[in-house]
Amino acid sequence: MTTSAYIAGAFEHPTRKATDLAVGRLYAECIAGALADAGLEHKDIDGFFCAGDAPGGLLTMVDYLGLKPRHLDSTDFGGSSYIALVSHAAQAIAAGKCDIALITLAGRPRTEAGPMPFGAPSAPPRPWEPPVNTRLVDLYAMCAQRHMYEFGTTSEQLAWVKVAASHHAQHNPNAMLRQLVTVEDVLQSPMVSDPLHRLDCCVVSDGGGAVIVTRPEIAKKLGRPLVRVKGAGEAMKGQNGGDVDLTYSGGVASGPIAFDQAGVRPSDIQYASIYDSFTITVLMQLEDLGFCEKGQGGRFVADGNLISGVGKLPVNTDGGGLCNNHPANRGGMTKVIEAVRQLRGEAHPAVQVKDCALALAHGTGGWLGSRHGSATLILERE
Amino acid sequence: MSIDAALSQNHPEIVPFSAAAAEGRFTMPTCRACARAHWYPRAFCPFCFSFDVEWVEASGDGEIYSFCNPAPAPGTNVIAYVRVKEGPILLTHLLDADPASIQIGGAVRVSLQAAKDGQYFPAFKLA
Numbered sequence: 001m002t003t004s005a006y007i008a009g010a011f012e013h014p015t016r017k018a019t020d021l022a023v024g025r026l027y028a029e030c031i032a033g034a035l036a037d038a039g040l041e042h043k044d045i046d047g048f049f050c051a052g053d054a055p056g057g058l059l060t061m062v063d064y065l066g067l068k069p070r071h072l073d074s075t076d077f078g079g080s081s082y083i084a085l086v087s088h089a090a091q092a093i094a095a096g097k098c099d100i101a102l103i104t105l106a107g108r109p110r111t112e113a114g115p116m117p118f119g120a121p122s123a124p125p126r127p128w129e130p131p132v133n134t135r136l137v138d139l140y141a142m143c144a145q146r147h148m149y150e151f152g153t154t155s156e157q158l159a160w161v162k163v164a165a166s167h168h169a170q171h172n173p174n175a176m177l178r179q180l181v182t183v184e185d186v187l188q189s190p191m192v193s194d195p196l197h198r199l200d201c202c203v204v205s206d207g208g209g210a211v212i213v214t215r216p217e218i219a220k221k222l223g224r225p226l227v228r229v230k231g232a233g234e235a236m237k238g239q240n241g242g243d244v245d246l247t248y249s250g251g252v253a254s255g256p257i258a259f260d261q262a263g264v265r266p267s268d269i270q271y272a273s274i275y276d277s278f279t280i281t282v283l284m285q286l287e288d289l290g291f292c293e294k295g296q297g298g299r300f301v302a303d304g305n306l307i308s309g310v311g312k313l314p315v316n317t318d319g320g321g322l323c324n325n326h327p328a329n330r331g332g333m334t335k336v337i338e339a340v341r342q343l344r345g346e347a348h349p350a351v352q353v354k355d356c357a358l359a360l361a362h363g364t365g366g367w368l369g370s371r372h373g374s375a376t377l378i379l380e381r382e
Numbered sequence: 383m384s385i386d387a388a389l390s391q392n393h394p395e396i397v398p399f400s401a402a403a404a405e406g407r408f409t410m411p412t413c414r415a416c417a418r419a420h421w422y423p424r425a426f427c428p429f430c431f432s433f434d435v436e437w438v439e440a441s442g443d444g445e446i447y448s449f450c451n452p453a454p455a456p457g458t459n460v461i462a463y464v465r466v467k468e469g470p471i472l473l474t475h476l477l478d479a480d481p482a483s484i485q486i487g488g489a490v491r492v493s494l495q496a497a498k499d500g501q502y503f504p505a506f507k508l509a
Contacts, residue, residue, distance in 0.1 A: 122392045127501065128422035129473050138461040141450030149448070149486045193461075194451035194481075241428035242421035242470025244463055246448055369463075370473065 005090035006219035007227045007379065008100075009038025009212035010340040012318075012333075014174045016325055018108045018206040023055050024064055026106035026208045031065065034210035039222045040100060045212075047071040047098030049089055051081035053107045053328040061104070071098035077236065077373025078365025079330035080275060082211070084375035086336055087232030089213035099215055106208025107328025113204075125239075129370070137201060137278070139369030141193035144280040146246040148195065150295065153283070155195055157298035159186035161279035162199050162322050164306035169319025171350040176203045177323040186279075200279040202320070207327030209337050225344040230358075231262025231378035238371040247295075249281075249364050250374030251288030258376035259290070264358060266290040269378075271342040271353045272313055273335035275363035276320040282306075285362055286313075289376065308351040317342065317351035332363040336377065343381040357381045395425055396501050398437050403494040403502035409437040410468055421470035441467045442492035444506065451481045464490055464506050475505040483508065 011033030018026055035041060048069040054061045058074040071092050075081060082105055089101035120126075147153045163183055169175040181199060189198040219226060235253035259265060266289060276282045283297035291313060292300040305311035318324045318338040321331040339359040341347045359379050366372035402409045411423040415432035419440070426433045449462035460476040462484075476484060477493055489509035494502050 124393075124424065125422045127393045127396050127503070138450045142448040142461065142463060145450055145486070146448040191451075196450075239422070239471075239473070242419070242472065244447065244471035246463070 004216050005093045005213050005229045006216060007086065007211055007229065007336070007340050008214045008219050008222050008224060009034040009040065010209070010337045011037050012209045012337045013106070013207045013327070015207050016174065016176045016205045017110050019111055021108070023106055023108055026108065026206070027054075027061065027104055028065065030104060030106055030208045030210040031102060034102070034212050038212045038214075038224060040212065042066070044100045045069060045102045047073075047089060047092055047101035049073045049085040049101060049103040051085065051105070051330070052076035052078070053105055053330055067102075069098065071101070077375075079277065080332045080363030080365035080373055080375040081330070082332035083336055083361050083363045083377050084232070084234045084373070086211060086213055086229060086377055087234065087375070090229040090232065093213065093215050099218060101213040103211045103213065103333070104208070105210070105328055105330060105333040107330070108206035109329050110204050110206045135193065136367060137193045137196060139367045140278040140280055141196045142369045143246045143284065144195050144278075147280065147284065147297075150247055151298065153298035155187055155197070156183050157302045158200055158279040158283060159183040160302045160304070161276065161282045161306065162186050164301070164304060164311070165276065165316055165320045165322035165324075167304075167307045167310075168317045168351050169323030171348040172319045172324055175319040175324040176205055177319070196278060196280065202277050202322050202326045202331065203324075204329065205325040205327055207325050209327065209333040211333070211336055211340070226382040227340050227343045228380045228382055229377065230380040231258040231260070231264070233257025233261070233376045235374045236372070237374065246369055247284075249284050249288050249368060250372055251285045251362060251364070251376065254374040254376040255289040255362070258360075258378050262378040262380075264378065268358055269313070269360045270356050271317065271339065271359040272315050273339045273359070273361040274315050275331045275335055276316055276322045277326075277331060277364070277368070279322070281364055281368055282315065284368070285364060289360070289362060308353060314351070314353050317347050317353070330365070332365065332375065335361040335363055339377075339379055343379055395423065399423065400500065400502040402437060402439070403504075406494070407439050408442045408492045408494060408504055410440045410466070410470065411435050412438040419468045419470055421472050440492075443467045443509070444472075444490050444492070446476070446484065446486050446488045446490060447471050448486060449476065449484055451484075459505070460484060462506070466492075472504065477505050477507050479508050
């Protein structure tokens with residue numbers, strides 16, 4: 001069974017450093033942008049969806065924005081939340097709980113520089129995990145290290161993920177990093193957490209985005225290209241009580257749920273937005289979603305295979321988190337937005353996938369090497 | 383090393399672990415119902431959800447499952463996942479390790495570290 005909800009509006013804030021814009025203002029501008037894109041008005045919104053980036057939480061944001069929703073959802077599992085929230089919105093619409101669902105994200109970690117929160121003091125693992133010096137990147141570096149050990153994956157192969165992103169970002173005037181880079185550039189950049197180099201890591205940027213999901217009767221009146229939510233899956237993966245396996249992500253579970261619902265296979269996907277917090281994240285998620293066999297991700301991403309017009313699977317044609325932006329340290333929203341652009345034929349002409357009718361957006365939120373939520377979304381152009 | 387694990391107010395379940403550690407014993411929560419050890423510790427078994435869990439002294443021996451070198455920060459410890467002989471894989475620190483001599487599969491031995499508030503944390507050293 002496929003869903004019958006449509007993405008009617010999508011907007012990505014152009015800022016990458018919002019020195020003079022408070023986070024709340026960014027939210028409001030993203031919402032205004034998505035409404036204008038859809039051809040809808042503020043008063044039309046009757047479903048509100050946000051995640052952990054919302055300052056003051058859902059109650060504060062709804063009141064601040066002057067919204068009067070009859071359906072609310074603040075599911076949070078990190079940066080992939082927004083991919084899951086599109087699915088939640090589709091479910092709420094199918095259940096008659098709302099007609100026009102707004103999903104929001106904004107933040108300015110670049111301006112408000114500070115450490116990323118590493119869990120609440122009462123979180124059960126807190127006393128038992130390395131209490132000093134563990135950084136988010138370390139939890140990804142250990143995945144890369146183990147992947148290299150088990151499958152022979154190389155730093156050169158990981159670097160190709162960044163190279164592909166830079167090929168796309170050169171065409172995006174808003175991207176933070178528009179300069180083409182080579183495999184050598186990545187390998188010669190400073191080591192951040194061995195085996196991950198600086199250029200294996202995504203950018204820190206301000207910004208945000210918003211997406212509007214609605215029911216078919218409304219979507220078909222709006223005159224925008226019809227982008228249907230065809231399948232969705234979500235899953236969580238953790239340390240399993242000590243039965244740790246760093247070689248796979250929750251995508252092994254969320255992917256099949258989404259593909260089954262959509263009734264398609266990985267080989268049918270023409271464009272994929274894959275959350276690229278780090279290069280290793282992309283490589284593992286591609287394996288877990290079935291774009292290649294487990295352990296073959298290094299070979300799959302190499303030699304430009306992710307570059308639009310060059311390789312077999314165009315990935316992150318906006319430049320992704322590695323080169324374009326990573327608003328609020330959460331990359332899920334922009335993954336949905338670029339997939340919508342591709343399906344509408346509104347991506348940059350240099351990276352637009354010809355006759356793009358089936359796209360995937362997938363993300364890992366939280367920490368790849370300890371606990372994370374995976375969300376997969378399959379979208380179809382009608 | 384200084385480990386700021388001043389979390390016992392939030393986590394009274396640390397106390398028995400730390401009491402044993404103060405006597406030099408490394409203990410792991412082990413389920414009497416299904417006989418499995420788990421990590422990180424809970425008052426129940428995450429595999430069978432039995433609350434019949436006891437702290438059992440562990441060998442302290444293990445091997446490196448994965449690791450990373452936080453290269454540019456001198457004095458920082460290597461972060462690692464260590465598989466202990468009893469089965470579970472722990473997220474931990476490798477102390478005093480020469481980065482060149484660390485490899486996956488390498489033997490390690492537990493090193494119980496006192497935290498600021500009298501609690502303990504199980505770090506490891508190359509064996």
